[in-house]
Amino acid sequence: MITDNEGQVLSSRHMEVHRRQPTLPPPSENQAYLGPILQLTIETTWINGKVSVIERPLTYTKRVQSTTDIAIVRATVDDVPAVLRLLDDAVKWLVSHDRTGQWGTSPFSENPKRAERLTEFATTGSGLWLAVKVADLPTVNGEAPVIIGALAVGDKMPYAPSVSEPELYVRLLVTDRRWAGNGIGTRLLEHARDLANEAGISLLRVDCYAGDDGKLIQYYESQGFGRSERLNLEGGWPCQVLAQRLDEVKGE
Numbered sequence: 001m002i003t004d005n006e007g008q009v010l011s012s013r014h015m016e017v018h019r020r021q022p023t024l025p026p027p028s029e030n031q032a033y034l035g036p037i038l039q040l041t042i043e044t045t046w047i048n049g050k051v052s053v054i055e056r057p058l059t060y061t062k063r064v065q066s067t068t069d070i071a072i073v074r075a076t077v078d079d080v081p082a083v084l085r086l087l088d089d090a091v092k093w094l095v096s097h098d099r100t101g102q103w104g105t106s107p108f109s110e111n112p113k114r115a116e117r118l119t120e121f122a123t124t125g126s127g128l129w130l131a132v133k134v135a136d137l138p139t140v141n142g143e144a145p146v147i148i149g150a151l152a153v154g155d156k157m158p159y160a161p162s163v164s165e166p167e168l169y170v171r172l173l174v175t176d177r178r179w180a181g182n183g184i185g186t187r188l189l190e191h192a193r194d195l196a197n198e199a200g201i202s203l204l205r206v207d208c209y210a211g212d213d214g215k216l217i218q219y220y221e222s223q224g225f226g227r228s229e230r231l232n233l234e235g236g237w238p239c240q241v242l243a244q245r246l247d248e249v250k251g252e
């Protein structure tokens, strides 16, 4: 059994490449130093109001996957209002930077179809996932954790061209603007790759707004995606589809 510096159990069984991990501090008596890149799956669950870390083969469904300070947890329909708030904040941020072409100027939450869509994300496909601070995870007093990012993955969007192999499609990615620069989006995309790997899927796709200076496209390129189709959606909305092969990023 291996534990991290906070005493959490890290399973070394059923290991696969999952994510880049910051270098751990030197080992103490009951810790093992695993080097700058860990290849492991960590799972935590709630037992009697406390976080318990459990060892599971990768084929098990994950409820919580945590690393040092951020956990990725599966959302339920109860989390939809909080995700809408994140999206409303993102619109405000975009507007404040004169980037109104992507999502307009009205709050996401104004349109009831958006909540329906998020509910669909939460209940179908590979689900809706949340980034939360581990420090904020519910404790015995039952406080709700603060949601600092959201990811939805599943089938491709209807307008995206079909592909001839199984794929996972990023349908939503948003992070709390107060946490910008902390790589929350990177963590959520890593989680999307994990989900694809576990399902034996080698292709991850996403699409994004392609207008203005193309900065969002550059963001996805910085995350390992490459440009594929350029589309003009309804209302002349410029859309860039991007793809990432997961069988070419082994041993990251």
Ligand SMILES: CC(C)(COP(=O)(O)OP(=O)(O)OC[C@H]1O[C@@H](n2cnc3c(N)ncnc32)[C@H](O)[C@@H]1OP(=O)(O)O)[C@@H](O)C(=O)NCCC(=O)NCCS
Pocket: 090, 094, 099, 102, 173, 174, 175, 176, 179, 180, 181, 182, 183, 184, 185, 186, 207, 208, 209, 215, 216, 219
């Ligand atoms: C895209 C996003 C999830 C990335 O989160 P992250 O990995 O934590 O990265 P950051 O928030 O630090 O953003 C990375 C860079 O992309 C830029 N960026 C993010 N969203 C952008 C957008 N919609 N349009 C243009 N630039 C954007 C940021 O300004 C930042 O640029 P900088 O490095 O020059 O400061 C997050 O920035 C976000 O929620 N953006 C608004 C919503 C959005 O556009 N989601 C994607 C829909 S396809």
